[in-house]
Amino acid sequence: MIQVNVFSLRAFRIGLLFTLTVASLKANGSRPNILFILSDDHTTQAISCYDGLFAEQANTVHIDKLAGEGMRFTNAFCTNSICSPSRATILTGKYSHKNGVYILGQEFDGTQTTSNQVLGKAGYQTAVFGKWHLKSEPYGFDDYKVLQKQGRYQDPEFVVKGQDALVTYEGWSTDVITEMTTDYIKNRDPEKPFFVMCQYKSTHDPWDARPPYDTALEDVDIPLPENFYDTYEDRGLASQRTTLKLEMMNQSTFPHTRLENATEHEQRRHIYEQYIRAFLECGMVLDENVGKLMKFLEDEGLAENTIVVYTADQGHFLGEHGFFSKRFIYEESMRMPLIVRYPNVIPAGSVNDDLVVNIDFAPTLIELAGETVPSDMQGTSFVPLLRRQRPADWRTGIYYHYWQHLLSRNVTAHYGIRTRTHKLIYFHGLPLGMTDYPAVDPDWELYDLQSDPGEMKNLYHQPDQQGLIKKLKVQMLELKREYDCLDDAYPELVERNQAYFW
Numbered sequence: 001m002i003q004v005n006v007f008s009l010r011a012f013r014i015g016l017l018f019t020l021t022v023a024s025l026k027a028n029g030s031r032p033n034i035l036f037i038l039s040d041d042h043t044t045q046a047i048s049c050y051d052g053l054f055a056e057q058a059n060t061v062h063i064d065k066l067a068g069e070g071m072r073f074t075n076a077f078c079t080n081s082i083c084s085p086s087r088a089t090i091l092t093g094k095y096s097h098k099n100g101v102y103i104l105g106q107e108f109d110g111t112q113t114t115s116n117q118v119l120g121k122a123g124y125q126t127a128v129f130g131k132w133h134l135k136s137e138p139y140g141f142d143d144y145k146v147l148q149k150q151g152r153y154q155d156p157e158f159v160v161k162g163q164d165a166l167v168t169y170e171g172w173s174t175d176v177i178t179e180m181t182t183d184y185i186k187n188r189d190p191e192k193p194f195f196v197m198c199q200y201k202s203t204h205d206p207w208d209a210r211p212p213y214d215t216a217l218e219d220v221d222i223p224l225p226e227n228f229y230d231t232y233e234d235r236g237l238a239s240q241r242t243t244l245k246l247e248m249m250n251q252s253t254f255p256h257t258r259l260e261n262a263t264e265h266e267q268r269r270h271i272y273e274q275y276i277r278a279f280l281e282c283g284m285v286l287d288e289n290v291g292k293l294m295k296f297l298e299d300e301g302l303a304e305n306t307i308v309v310y311t312a313d314q315g316h317f318l319g320e321h322g323f324f325s326k327r328f329i330y331e332e333s334m335r336m337p338l339i340v341r342y343p344n345v346i347p348a349g350s351v352n353d354d355l356v357v358n359i360d361f362a363p364t365l366i367e368l369a370g371e372t373v374p375s376d377m378q379g380t381s382f383v384p385l386l387r388r389q390r391p392a393d394w395r396t397g398i399y400y401h402y403w404q405h406l407l408s409r410n411v412t413a414h415y416g417i418r419t420r421t422h423k424l425i426y427f428h429g430l431p432l433g434m435t436d437y438p439a440v441d442p443d444w445e446l447y448d449l450q451s452d453p454g455e456m457k458n459l460y461h462q463p464d465q466q467g468l469i470k471k472l473k474v475q476m477l478e479l480k481r482e483y484d485c486l487d488d489a490y491p492e493l494v495e496r497n498q499a500y501f502w
């Protein structure tokens with residue numbers, strides 16, 4: 001009798017569990033929630049777990065913890081290293097020439113297929129809070145509060161869904177955006193899954209921090225990148241031409257002191273000391289807020305079934321080549337931080353070094369939600385990588401295209417390919433209808449990323465590299481065909497290529 005009773009009790013418990021599971025399946029399809037945290041310019045060198053030059057000073061304990069609980073990608077890259085274009089690519093899974101945002105200041109057509117619309121149609125509650133920077137108002141979100149243009153750190157103003165006038169929120173932008181995110185999640189319909197994009201202004205210029213972090217690095221030594229005093233002799237004309245050099249930074253980008261009667265390199269060093277401290281301190285406020293978000297999910301019992309993504313719209317130079325800012329295809333600018341936490345699928349502490357691109361983000365989120373990836377998205381879902389099952393045909397090269405010819409910071413328009421070992425760059429030097437700046441001479445660069453990770457020695461003109469160069473050009477053209485980004489659309493580029501491409 002006793003045995004039968006125990007059996008019955010077990011059967012009852014199993015039956016109850018089954019009933020509960022079915023009930024929750026009905027409630028939200030057992031689909032995971034998604035919290036997508038997008039920071040601005042928060043480059044991997046400024047995140048401790050990436051183990052770069054500032055790993056010790058950055059002190060990003062909460063982002064490191066997130067990485068320790070999920071998967072950290074070490075080779076995630078953007079296709080066009082500048083704010084609005086990367087944001088449009090993240091939403092659409094498409095290159096700039098397909099989503100229409102090539103350069104800053106272009107209006108994003110939100111009615112095209114986006115991750116939030118696909119998830120919204122699938123029954124997700126969707127919202128975006130924080131930096132948007134796509135000119136048009138967010139489209140297809142259930143709720144939004146977004147900064148106008150860049151927004152400001154102190155008492156920021158927001159465009160609020162359903163309100164005509166801007167609304168000022170008192171406080172520090174990073175804290176305010178976190179609170180908007182947690183408020184929305186708290187007040188959601190618990191019967192439906194959510195997709196919330198929490199998009200910080202940090203760590204964009206002017207790299208402001210609030211107490212107690214605004215003086216955190218005051219007395220801390222700041223190390224120098226090996227190629228800090230780059231004089232660009234072994235490189236191309238584009239590096240000589242750009243105004244990304246620290247000594248050329250202006251006060252509207254970042255209020256700073258300058259030395260009198262100093263050489264360019266003395267000035268570079270002097271501004272660097274102020275710049276790095278400000279950048280990393282700004283990142284500390286951001287990191288604290290990532291911690292707040294994670295604690296909130298934990299407290300609400302949402303930590304298990306919420307996929308958390310941490311990324312930034314691109315990387316940023318922190319003094320490498322003497323540069324600040326982004327735009328170039330060079331490593332520090334092109335690489336994005338990418339961390340995904342999803343305990344049901346990803347073993348804690350995973351690290352992945354496969355080539356991942358921001359066109360992959362939307363397809364990945366859509367697959368994680370159990371939906372079909374729209375055919376016009378150009379990226380590939382990296383869900384197999386999260387499951388540690390790399391497909392045999394995973395990409396071996398990334399196509400990159402920077403269109404904003406000379407506009408702000410004087411960076412020459414270029415495209416190129418990055419493989420696991422090399423980078424080939426074609427500075428075609430033409431505005432292609434994107435800017436009014438004049439054409440400049442074209443230039444090629446080739447870097448061996450294994451022997452020269454700092455990209456200091458341009459090998460393009462070396463006779464022993466010509467076979468490799470041809471191979472990379474063929475591979476790059478294949479990618480251009482695959483993404484439908486052929487030069488044929490631009491007669492001036494076709495003409496230039498006749499003399500300079502091969």
Ligand SMILES: [Ca+2]
Nearest residue numbers: 040041083313
């Ligand atoms: Ca940015």
